[in-house]
Amino acid sequence: MSGYSDIVRKLIVGGADVHIRDRKPGRETTALFEAATGGYAEVLRILIGAGADINADKHMGLNVSGWGRKEQDQIVWELVSLRTGIKLKAAFV
Secondary structure, three states: OHHHHHHHHHHHHOOOOOOOEOOOOOOOOEHHHHHHHHOOHHHHHHHHHOOOOOOOOOEOOEOHHHHHHHOOOHHHHHHHHHHHOOOHHHHOO
16 A cells, blocks of 8 residues: 555655545545545544645545544544544544
8 A cells, every 4th residue: 555655645746636526426525535534644643744734635524534523533633633633532433
């Protein structure tokens, strides 16, 4: 998976928009949401570090932090909590 991380870094350095959305009907998600739901923790970390909005997506009624809470995905929550200050333990109560 490090190949994806390298590609994402190069795209960001080249000026790629970390907020761009997939506009296909029924998808309409961002790279951040796809990284979170696909288990690409390093890509998620890179995108969050580049300023991707963790609240932007509303795919299936959930944004990245909502998806992390619903799926109890600890990696997603750790990364989101670093960005927002939300405590990990409180999120799963």
